[in-house]
Amino acid sequence: MKxxxxxxxxxYLNSYWHPHQVARVDNMQVLLARIKGEFVWHKHEKExxxxxxxxxxxxxxxxxxxEVVQEGEFIVVPKGxxxxxxxxxxxxxxxxxxxxxxxxxxxxxxxxxxKTEYPKI
Amino acid sequence: MKxxxxxxxxxYLNSYWHPHQVARVDNMQVLLARIKGEFVWHKHEKExxxxxxxxxxxxxxxxxxxEVVQEGEFIVVPKGxxxxxxxxxxxxxxxxxxxxxxxxxxxxxxxxxxKTEYPKI
Numbered sequence: 001m002k003x004x005x006x007x008x009x010x011x012y013l014n015s016y017w018h019p020h021q022v023a024r025v026d027n028m029q030v031l032l033a034r035i036k037g038e039f040v041w042h043k044h045e046k047e048x049x050x051x052x053x054x055x056x057x058x059x060x061x062x063x064x065x066x067e068v069v070q071e072g073e074f075i076v077v078p079k080g081x082x083x084x085x086x087x088x089x090x091x092x093x094x095x096x097x098x099x100x101x102x103x104x105x106x107x108x109x110x111x112x113x114x115k116t117e118y119p120k121i
Numbered sequence: 122m123k124x125x126x127x128x129x130x131x132x133y134l135n136s137y138w139h140p141h142q143v144a145r146v147d148n149m150q151v152l153l154a155r156i157k158g159e160f161v162w163h164k165h166e167k168e169x170x171x172x173x174x175x176x177x178x179x180x181x182x183x184x185x186x187x188e189v190v191q192e193g194e195f196i197v198v199p200k201g202x203x204x205x206x207x208x209x210x211x212x213x214x215x216x217x218x219x220x221x222x223x224x225x226x227x228x229x230x231x232x233x234x235x236k237t238e239y240p241k242i
Contacts, residue, residue: 023195
């Protein structure tokens with residue numbers, strides 16, 4: 001019930017590709033993630049996923065193309081669609097995600113980047 | 122699956138207090154709303170509601186206090202909590218909302234501002 005300042009909350013994030021939970025809305029969660037480089041190809045069989053760019057430029061790679069998502073834009077990756085988020089080389093990007101609480105980090109894939117816990121901040 | 126530019130989408134909104142739907146994420150929807158003045162006191166018995174301020178300052182009135190939500194901030198109003206969004210006098214505020222598709226505009230209240238349809242843009 002209190003305002004949450006998105007940029008301020010990023011000060012809690014000290015590593016890349018590790019989402020932190022800042023709020024819950026019914027069965028969904030709001031996550032923040034600091035990313036740099038390329039993630040891992042994966043899909044979520046049952047969940048859509050929204051990525052809003054707070055700072056920088058997100059390259060959302062699909063198997064047949066890449067969508068460029070700028071600051072002030074968001075993109076929804078539908079369930080079942082393989083995707084791999086990435087940034088320009090060496091660029092840090094700040095993301096806000098909306099997704100179900102049940103959504104697993106790397107979907108159908110297990111990877112060294114996979115996180116099973118999202119700290120609440 | 123394509124990027125959505127939040128500010129650009131506001132050009133479709135020609136009236137106040139009439140949310141338009143820009144995306145769906147599972148059982149939730151992303152709405153944009155242009156607001157000015159004071160809305161109507163209401164609550165949603167079964168749904169939480171997230172308000173992100175894209176431009177301006179939102180005054181989220183609760184019965185016991187008012188929270189000031191600035192650009193770059195968001196606030197979640199939990200289900201069952203009476204609220205009345207407002208702006209400073211004469212100020213236009215741009216909001217992004219995240220809520221269930223089933224959430225009715227003015228909750229438990231019928232009012233001349235109540236909208237039953239949200240255009241998809």
